[in-house]
Amino acid sequence: MLADGSRVSAGTVMVAAGAFTTPLLDTVLGPHDVQPVFSGTGIAAVTHRLGAEQFGHVVRTVNRAGSCGLHAVPFPGGRDYIGATNVVFATPRTRPSAGLSHFLLQCAIDQLNNDFAFAQIDEWRVGNRPVTLDTFPLPGPGPLDGLHIATGTYRDGFHNSP
16 A cells, blocks of 8 residues: 555565565565565775775675675775675664674774774765575565565575576
């Protein structure tokens, strides 16, 4: 049902809402009708290191605790995108937490370049990867006729794309 009370119907509906699949399906299905989809939440910061030499290319460490490599991507204008977190939550997050932000910044300072200690933070970014309870993708028909679900690719979305 739409905000104005009208309804839209279709013979087939595809739900591809990523980490937001469970909250969406919970509005029309029972709690155990579909395997739950959790959120592998990652945060990143776009920084500006005034007066510091910028990386000339992408830098990435091997995977570490949190199953993600620390990475820095140079942006135009002396800015860097730094990211490296992945924590699974029951529901998607839309804002970075203080603890994960501290962890990310401390790792960038200690492991990439001490100049990040003086960087200005231009923006925070938050992403949510869809992960199922058994960690396998969840593609195919749902419990209702005409309902199809395509989600749960977690860190393998590219490999599972058509």
